[in-house]
Amino acid sequence: MKKILGTLSAVAFAVGASASFAACDAGERVVKLSHVTGGTTHPKVVASNNLAERVNKEMNGKLCVEVYPNSTLFGDSKELEALLLGDVQLLAPSLSKFGSYTKKYGVFDLPFIFKDMDAAMRFTQSETGKGLLNSMEDKGLVGLGYWMSGMKYFSANKPLMTPSDANGLKFRVQNSDVAKAMIAAMGASPQPMAFAEVYGALQTGVVDGQENTWSNIYTKKFFEVQDSTTQTSHQLLAYLFMTSKEFLDSLDAGTRKQFLSIADDVTQKANLSVKEKEEANRQNILKAGGTIRDLTPAQRKQWVDAMKPVWKQFEKEIGADVIAAAAAS
Numbered sequence: 001m002k003k004i005l006g007t008l009s010a011v012a013f014a015v016g017a018s019a020s021f022a023a024c025d026a027g028e029r030v031v032k033l034s035h036v037t038g039g040t041t042h043p044k045v046v047a048s049n050n051l052a053e054r055v056n057k058e059m060n061g062k063l064c065v066e067v068y069p070n071s072t073l074f075g076d077s078k079e080l081e082a083l084l085l086g087d088v089q090l091l092a093p094s095l096s097k098f099g100s101y102t103k104k105y106g107v108f109d110l111p112f113i114f115k116d117m118d119a120a121m122r123f124t125q126s127e128t129g130k131g132l133l134n135s136m137e138d139k140g141l142v143g144l145g146y147w148m149s150g151m152k153y154f155s156a157n158k159p160l161m162t163p164s165d166a167n168g169l170k171f172r173v174q175n176s177d178v179a180k181a182m183i184a185a186m187g188a189s190p191q192p193m194a195f196a197e198v199y200g201a202l203q204t205g206v207v208d209g210q211e212n213t214w215s216n217i218y219t220k221k222f223f224e225v226q227d228s229t230t231q232t233s234h235q236l237l238a239y240l241f242m243t244s245k246e247f248l249d250s251l252d253a254g255t256r257k258q259f260l261s262i263a264d265d266v267t268q269k270a271n272l273s274v275k276e277k278e279e280a281n282r283q284n285i286l287k288a289g290g291t292i293r294d295l296t297p298a299q300r301k302q303w304v305d306a307m308k309p310v311w312k313q314f315e316k317e318i319g320a321d322v323i324a325a326a327a328a329s
């Protein structure tokens with residue numbers, strides 16, 4: 001890749017995406033990385049662009065990564081299918097979006113299983129966590145690493161201080177059985193929906209609330225169409241940085257080794273700066289006029305008590321041993 005990163009695609013430009021992708025030269029092996037997030041400060045945007053920059057600089061055209069942000073190439077519903085068809089080679093979907101391929105990743109969605117990001121990172125680096133990377137090998141899907149994103153917080157069109165405030169409200173969730181059960185446990189109604197549709201659904205009242213990280217709430221401007229966000233930290237958002245077996249097998253041994261080494265390094269560096277990016281985006285929400293509400297310990301306990309019974313519901317399909325390892329982290 002001889003050209004400098006910074007070329008905006010016509011499509012990305014049209015939707016206001018500020019992330020960039022490289023223009024590859026003729027004869028270079030193009031590797032497409034598609035994702036659904038946007039802005040410039042989002043951990044997934046930064047990690048994706050760093051990967052492109054490193055591969056394109058260091059691999060001298062053996063591979064050239066093009067990054068398609070903001071669901072401009074594939075959105076939530078199509079990206080895994082597209083990977084298996086060879087229409088894209090790299091993805092980083094939320095671990096909540098693999099229900100049709102493996103139930104094991106439900107562990108990452110269990111409410112209050114991780115005290116904070118450090119606990120989640122300890123789990124992903126444990127033997128059990130590393131083992132889960134390969135949960136879908138029989139389907140031709142290969143996990144290259146976990147890209148952490150942040151803890152999740154509830155927002156709604158009214159203040160949410162206790163679970164009873166959520167009674168009867170409709171919440172957008174990712175397409176995850178655990179997330180659906182968790183919302184039902186709050187006496188609310190879960191509405192699975194693609195990420196690209198969330199802002200419009202909040203704005204028009206199709207749903208009353210949603211749950212996400214500071215980086216998504218800021219870069220997708222959800223705070224503009226919500227009363228406030230409550231610091232619930234009830235769940236993790238992390239991504240599986242992944243490829244297909246077909247793509248990896250198509251690389252000669254030297255190219256594969258160099259690519260995997262860069263991918264690993266980019267993953268480690270990305271995870272080191274996630275907490276900082278989340279805090280910066282929390283501050284960005286406040287600066288832009290968004291409201292963030294704190295919970296007292298007694299209010300937090302009410303959320304934990306309402307949602308924790310969900311663990312038991314999924315023990316069989318996730319595995320009691322996997323849940324215990326995650327909780328112990």
Ligand code: SIN
Pocket residue numbers: 036037092093094149174194195211212216237
């Ligand atoms: C993402 O961060 O990739 C999207 C998360 C969501 O669908 O809420």
